[in-house]
Amino acid sequence: MCRQVVGNKKGYMTIDKEYGGLEHYLSWLIFERGGSGNGIVFVKDKRIIKFKKDINLSVEEIAEDLRKIDYDYALFHTRLATVGSVCRSNVHHFVFSPQFAFAMNGSENCSDFDQTDKRPDMTDAELIGRKLFESKESPKIFLDKHTKGGAYTGLCEGRPFVYTHNKDIMMLLKKDDAFLFSSDFPWQYFGKNIYSFTYDGVTYWEEGMDLPTSIRETFDANKLINGQYNSDRLQDAIKANPEYKKLLQRVLYQFDKEVDTAETIYALDRGIKQEDIDRSNTSVKTLFRI
Numbered sequence: 001m002c003r004q005v006v007g008n009k010k011g012y013m014t015i016d017k018e019y020g021g022l023e024h025y026l027s028w029l030i031f032e033r034g035g036s037g038n039g040i041v042f043v044k045d046k047r048i049i050k051f052k053k054d055i056n057l058s059v060e061e062i063a064e065d066l067r068k069i070d071y072d073y074a075l076f077h078t079r080l081a082t083v084g085s086v087c088r089s090n091v092h093h094f095v096f097s098p099q100f101a102f103a104m105n106g107s108e109n110c111s112d113f114d115q116t117d118k119r120p121d122m123t124d125a126e127l128i129g130r131k132l133f134e135s136k137e138s139p140k141i142f143l144d145k146h147t148k149g150g151a152y153t154g155l156c157e158g159r160p161f162v163y164t165h166n167k168d169i170m171m172l173l174k175k176d177d178a179f180l181f182s183s184d185f186p187w188q189y190f191g192k193n194i195y196s197f198t199y200d201g202v203t204y205w206e207e208g209m210d211l212p213t214s215i216r217e218t219f220d221a222n223k224l225i226n227g228q229y230n231s232d233r234l235q236d237a238i239k240a241n242p243e244y245k246k247l248l249q250r251v252l253y254q255f256d257k258e259v260d261t262a263e264t265i266y267a268l269d270r271g272i273k274q275e276d277i278d279r280s281n282t283s284v285k286t287l288f289r290i
Helices: 009-018 022-033 059-068 124-135 139-146 221-225 231-240 242-253 259-269 274-279
Strands: 003-008 038-044 047-054 073-078 094-097 100-105 151-156 159-164 171-175 178-182 194-197 203-206 215-217
Touching (some): 003 022, 003 151, 003 159, 009 022, 009 059, 009 073, 009 171, 022 059, 022 073, 038 059, 047 059, 073 100, 094 124, 100 124, 139 151, 139 159, 139 203
Antiparallel strands (some): 003 178, 038 047, 094 100, 100 151, 151 159, 159 203, 171 178, 171 194
């Protein structure tokens, strides 16, 4: 599993100025489900103007580029290795032309594709991206035919795109003409122009299309912590995002205790080791979303 982001410059600058800074946001994505390499693609006038990827590409370097470069869109990906070894060639994005790049979150068995020319240790993402590039089809048509799960982002004919199956949700920051698709956001952002998609079918967007309309604003986690939601509102939140149900139950059950206690339990439920929590120099609730 990985984390990925597609947005315009105003979207990234909104994160930088209003949501705690790009370094914090990118570090959180890497901490959550990344760490096997980072990649960033900058697009201007439908062409890639700068592209970096490496297993040790730092958030500081990426954030500095996001601030300084003049671009229309930027695509970020952090890899958590599943298929293929941890090496630079397997870090996303996979760039096949000045107008085409590809990345994904999830895994596919790729049984639809002829794999005779697949190089040793090639990731499923690289193979799918190459086949999409060679097909000359739109990402929507190609991914509808050949994939059953996962979330995909990239650049096709110079236009950024986002494609997600119903179980692989992307979220959206939308404020005026600033926008940012992301695999996830820290819980502190919720209720502040952050939206989640519905779970019905495939969500697809590319440049030139309206942003998704089947979205619901995420509930404000701070109001939850402060007890400002009644039971009906919490039930609505659970229906909008079933993944919240487990944590909501724990937080509500422990309202008479420190909120960090519930968040620590949630962190442990997700497989984060207690020593990692203790070793961090910040509150647990700055690392994990509700």
